[in-house]
Amino acid sequence: MPLSAPQRSGLVDQVIGQLREAIRSGEWPLGERIPTEAALAGDLGVGRNTVREAIRALAHSGLLEVRQGDGTYVRATNEVSGAIRKLAGTELREVLQVRKPLEVEGARLAATARTDDDLGRLRELLDGRDRAWAYGDMDDYVRIDAAFHQAAVEAAHNSVLTELYRGLTEVVVASVAAMTRLGLPHPEEAGHRDLLAALVAQDADRAATEVCAFFAELDAHSDMG
Known part of the structure; x- marks a missing residue:
């Protein structure tokens, strides 16, 4: 979606909205550098100070990261993720502590709510994951x-x-990338196929147990990074 010139009222808020949409839509991919302030100002028909203020606001919310002398990069695709990344920083253990309760409850609910399409999607992803590992x-x-x-x-x-x-x-x-760099867990030891089997069997307790075991293994090694 190309950027469009904003109206003259509430310029900073409008620019923030357009930059946020460029991030959310994937026009500016995660981890990549966005256009310069001068380029954005020209595209939007606003002053560089307006663009700079909008970028500063999005950096404060965690969506962008300003690297002095290098440029501005997409750090997250939404404010929730941006806030969590700012809070958790690079502490892997904290990230795992946030993920665990959501995934455990998700597995428990999925055991009875999953559809055949869901199971097919999960199988497809596991097969693709194993191929990627093999290659x-x-x-x-x-x-x-x-x-x-x-x-x-x-x-x-x-x-x-x-x-x-x-x-x-x-x-x-x-x-996931951090644990992969540590070589943990190996796909055959991650328990993902055991989780899938529990979902197929519609066994909520077993599904939750598999996820808990997975995170226990990660937690045991999370201080290695």
Whole structure:
């Protein structure tokens, strides 16, 4: 979605909204540098001070990161994830502590709420994850593994829980990447297929137990990073 010139009232708020939409829509991908202040000012037809104030506001909310002498980068795709990343920083244990209760409850609910389409999606993701591991494509592995966790929560069909977890997208990916760098856990030891089996059997207690065991394993090693 191309940026459009804002109206002259509430310029900063309008620019913030347009920059936020460029981030949310993926026009500016996570981790990539956004256009310069001068380029944005020209595209939007506003002064550089207006653009600078908008960028400062989005950096404060955690969506952008200003690197002096380098540029401004997309740090998160929504305010929830941005706030959590600011609070958790690089402390892997804190991220895992946030993820665990959401994923445990998600698994428990998904055991009875999941559909055949959900199960098919989970199988597809696990197969793709295992192929990525076999080929040594760690970037793809991390992406697919994080998508599996998201899909497992979505299988609970609880809109509030799903939206809360989507707000963690960036920190989930970052935590999966951190554990992958440590070589933990190996796909065969992660318990993901055991979780899938529990969902197939519609066994809520077993599903929750599998997720708890997974996080216990991660927690045991989270101080290694």
